[in-house]
Amino acid sequence: MDTSAVEAWIQSHLFEQVPQALAVLDREYRVVMANQRLTGAFGDWAGRRCYDVFKRRVSRCEGCQAARVFSDGERRTTDEVWVDREGRHGHHVARLVPVPNGDGWVGHVVIMATDVTERQSLQREHQILFERTPCYVAVLDRQLKIVRANELLRQTFGDHVGRLCHEVYKRSAERCPDCPALRSFGDGRVHTAQSAGQRQDGSLARYVVTTAPLARAGEPVEHVIEILHDVTDVLELKAQLVRERHLLHSIVDQSFDGIVATEADGRIAIVNPAAETLLGVAAEELRGSTCLDCVYPAEFLAVLDSRGTSCVLPETRIRVGEDDIPIRFAGVVLRDEESLLGTAGFLQDLREHQRLEREKLDAERLAAVGQTVAGLAHGVKNILTGLEGGVFLVRWGLEDDRRDKIQQGWEILDRNFHKITTFVREFLNFAKGRVPVVAPTDLNQVAREVAELYREAARERNVEVSTELEEGIAAANLDAEGIHTCLSNLVSNAVDACLASDRKGGRVVLRSRERDGCLELEVEDDGCGMDYEIKRKVFTSFFSTKGTSGTGLGLLVTKKVIQEHGGTVDIESTPGVGSVFRIVMPRARLPQPEGEDGGDGRRNGHGPT
Amino acid sequence: MARPEDKTILIVDDEPDIRAYFSGILERAGFEVVTAADGEEALEAVKRRKPDFISLDLVMPRKSGIRFLYELRKSREWARIPIMIVTAHARDDLGQGDFDQIFSGKTMFGPLTYLEKPVSPERFLHHVRTILGLEPAGQEPDADAPVRLRRAIESRLGELDVEALQRIMSALERNPEGGG
Numbered sequence: 001m002d003t004s005a006v007e008a009w010i011q012s013h014l015f016e017q018v019p020q021a022l023a024v025l026d027r028e029y030r031v032v033m034a035n036q037r038l039t040g041a042f043g044d045w046a047g048r049r050c051y052d053v054f055k056r057r058v059s060r061c062e063g064c065q066a067a068r069v070f071s072d073g074e075r076r077t078t079d080e081v082w083v084d085r086e087g088r089h090g091h092h093v094a095r096l097v098p099v100p101n102g103d104g105w106v107g108h109v110v111i112m113a114t115d116v117t118e119r120q121s122l123q124r125e126h127q128i129l130f131e132r133t134p135c136y137v138a139v140l141d142r143q144l145k146i147v148r149a150n151e152l153l154r155q156t157f158g159d160h161v162g163r164l165c166h167e168v169y170k171r172s173a174e175r176c177p178d179c180p181a182l183r184s185f186g187d188g189r190v191h192t193a194q195s196a197g198q199r200q201d202g203s204l205a206r207y208v209v210t211t212a213p214l215a216r217a218g219e220p221v222e223h224v225i226e227i228l229h230d231v232t233d234v235l236e237l238k239a240q241l242v243r244e245r246h247l248l249h250s251i252v253d254q255s256f257d258g259i260v261a262t263e264a265d266g267r268i269a270i271v272n273p274a275a276e277t278l279l280g281v282a283a284e285e286l287r288g289s290t291c292l293d294c295v296y297p298a299e300f301l302a303v304l305d306s307r308g309t310s311c312v313l314p315e316t317r318i319r320v321g322e323d324d325i326p327i328r329f330a331g332v333v334l335r336d337e338e339s340l341l342g343t344a345g346f347l348q349d350l351r352e353h354q355r356l357e358r359e360k361l362d363a364e365r366l367a368a369v370g371q372t373v374a375g376l377a378h379g380v381k382n383i384l385t386g387l388e389g390g391v392f393l394v395r396w397g398l399e400d401d402r403r404d405k406i407q408q409g410w411e412i413l414d415r416n417f418h419k420i421t422t423f424v425r426e427f428l429n430f431a432k433g434r435v436p437v438v439a440p441t442d443l444n445q446v447a448r449e450v451a452e453l454y455r456e457a458a459r460e461r462n463v464e465v466s467t468e469l470e471e472g473i474a475a476a477n478l479d480a481e482g483i484h485t486c487l488s489n490l491v492s493n494a495v496d497a498c499l500a501s502d503r504k505g506g507r508v509v510l511r512s513r514e515r516d517g518c519l520e521l522e523v524e525d526d527g528c529g530m531d532y533e534i535k536r537k538v539f540t541s542f543f544s545t546k547g548t549s550g551t552g553l554g555l556l557v558t559k560k561v562i563q564e565h566g567g568t569v570d571i572e573s574t575p576g577v578g579s580v581f582r583i584v585m586p587r588a589r590l591p592q593p594e595g596e597d598g599g600d601g602r603r604n605g606h607g608p609t
Numbered sequence: 610m611a612r613p614e615d616k617t618i619l620i621v622d623d624e625p626d627i628r629a630y631f632s633g634i635l636e637r638a639g640f641e642v643v644t645a646a647d648g649e650e651a652l653e654a655v656k657r658r659k660p661d662f663i664s665l666d667l668v669m670p671r672k673s674g675i676r677f678l679y680e681l682r683k684s685r686e687w688a689r690i691p692i693m694i695v696t697a698h699a700r701d702d703l704g705q706g707d708f709d710q711i712f713s714g715k716t717m718f719g720p721l722t723y724l725e726k727p728v729s730p731e732r733f734l735h736h737v738r739t740i741l742g743l744e745p746a747g748q749e750p751d752a753d754a755p756v757r758l759r760r761a762i763e764s765r766l767g768e769l770d771v772e773a774l775q776r777i778m779s780a781l782e783r784n785p786e787g788g789g
Binding site (some may be wrong): 381382384385386388389390392393396400405408412415416424428500528530575 | 624
């Protein structure tokens with residue numbers, strides 16, 4: 001190929017091959033030549049002026065660069081915003097090159113334009129990224145001077161472009177001992193470090209620094225980009241988490257209740273010291289094992305098996321070695337939808353509790369004996385008065401020879417001798433106390449027997465004794481004879497109350513029921529009822545309103561027996577309407593039958609000897 | 610000076626033996642005696658005929674002594690009847706509250722006194738006669754030997770403590786038949 005062929009090729013092809021839009025202007029600013037790329041972007045140009053083609057203007061632009069090139073023959077580069085054939089604005093870098101003829105007069109100018117619209121938007125994005133990234137970003141030069149800083153950095157540490165990095169972050173004149181930026185300058189690689197500085201507002205900032213060189217491979221590093229990730233909050237949260245975990249641990253460790261927890265796989269994860277003591281096993285031995293019946297009562301295991309979620313057992317027992325220990329238990333099963341996350345159990349040792357309760361019952365009993373001793377004087381006083389009266393009447397009869405008075409006095413003496421005999425016997429019985437014989441007992445059976453005992457005698461005196469017994473009350477640990485005595489006392493009192501009433505005849509109802517784990521017995525009458533004063537006094541020793549027939553011990557004995565069963569006796573009474581005596585015995589407080597559990601659960605003490 | 614024959618005395622006590630005792634003392638001394646077994650009966654008796662004096666027990670069924678007094682207070686005339694409280698519960702938990710209430714001066718307006726059971730015939734009669742103005746107020750009749758002995762027993766009973774009682778009981782238990 002000869003030179004002219006090359007020239008021809010260049011003429012015909014290069015003009016089209018360059019990746020730029022090319023146009024040739026004459027001195028009238030008319031486009032006289034243009035390549036395909038330009039035609040594609042800006043459309044038909046033939047005979048049109050450049051400002052019309054590129055900017056859709058009707059007159060020349062202000063500060064027209066082409067005009068200057070025509071006048072001084074210098075090349076120029078200019079940023080232009082042009083409008084393409086679709087009406088879209090685009091950024092272009094245009095290079096204007098004069099085409100002079102022999103004497104230097106510029107007859108044409110060549111425009112070589114590059115579309116930089118895309119590059120500029122990339123730059124904008126980069127700028128936004130730089131400014132808006134939620135880190136502190138700075139560009140440092142080799143002296144560690146900040147040459148650029150993003151918005152967050154300026155806001156937090158102040159606008160200090162031009163100052164040294166360590167001055168800005170740490171208000172320190174010294175470089176940091178382990179400066180990652182210096183290392184990046186040294187080896188051209190990325191480095192990280194952890195450090196702390198001081199914000200503009202004086203607060204402490206902890207951050208992770210990453211430095212990266214800003215240079216192409218092989219070129220010397222002139223700048224380093226430094227990115228600081230603020231981890232103050234993260235570290236604070238972490239510290240808080242540690243504190244809370246610590247708190248939780250110490251709560252679990254210090255708890256008086258035993259706490260046990262298992263993981264999703266059924267392995268025991270937590271056994272606190274109280275649980276260790278209660279179960280008598282070292283936590284290390286249990287942790288990681290799957291021996292759930294070592295730590296949970298059978299009822300909770302049943303709840304687990306039946307896919308239940310929780311259970312509360314006010315009183316249950318757990319096997320510890322050879323012993324069955326009474327405990328209070330609460331258990332929860334943690335589930336996420338269907339899958340098991342774990343379980344937790346809270347165990348309270350009831351041995352001490354039960355011991356205190358037994359002591360309390362003993363103390364109550366002793367107090368009752370004390371009251372009785374105080375009341376003894378009054379019981380004796382009443383009998384003494386009776387004896388004194390008898391003696392007076394007999395003496396009168398003897399002195400005045402009145403047989404009727406001797407007879408009356410003698411009867412009084414006789415009655416009061418009987419009374420003091422009964423009194424001493426009942427008193428001894430009460431103070432000594434028979435040892436209660438506790439065995440599973442049908443409460444209704446006892447109630448029926450008592451009602452039967454009084455029914456006939458009461459009917460003869462026009463008093464109807466009936467029963468309203470709730471069916472299906474399970475056998476309970478009771479001292480059947482003691483309960484029999486209590487009900488007999490109450491029914492006997494009720495019949496007497498009916499007889500003391502102004503009305504003729506009466507009605508006594510003996511009821512039984514079970515409510516909320518409490519056995520209840522009621523004796524209701526429609527007899528004379530009681531004043532407030534009498535109600536207040538009925539359970540006090542030797543209080544009697546029954547004249548010669550009462551020793552005042554019946555209700556006292558009743559109260560004592562019910563106390564031994566862990567129960568209470570209450571009265572509702574209205575004068576002239578009737579009374580209700582109500583015995584309430586929580587099943588949980590009932591005594592254990594003799595001979596079980598080595599007597600551990602027994603409440604019944606022996607009387608003073 | 611008035612004579613006992615002119616005075617009617619109401620005895621209120623729920624124990625028949627004590628009613629028999631007190632009315633015997635007064636009848637022998639020549640008084641007219643009416644008895645009642647509780648506050649309700651006592652009120653009926655007062656309505657039938659106003660007594661000149663009332664001997665009153667406090668703790669009784671149906672209507673207690675203090676409720677009876679509240680009823681009496683409603684009548685200006687009845688509120689001035691001389692009252693003598695005779696009770697075994699004067700100074701213990703059972704009687705203290707009622708007792709303080711009665712002797713607060715707000716319940717009754719007539720002469721008011723009290724005796725603690727047991728009481729000797731001489732002392733009972735002396736109190737009744739003194740209040741009714743049948744004998745000059747002064748020394749109680751000298752307590753004779755049996756009365757002194759009884760007082761001693763009473764005071765010992767008052768001092769009884771659990772230990773002493775336990776000793777008595779163990780003695781009785783060793784020989785239970787001898788105790789009954």
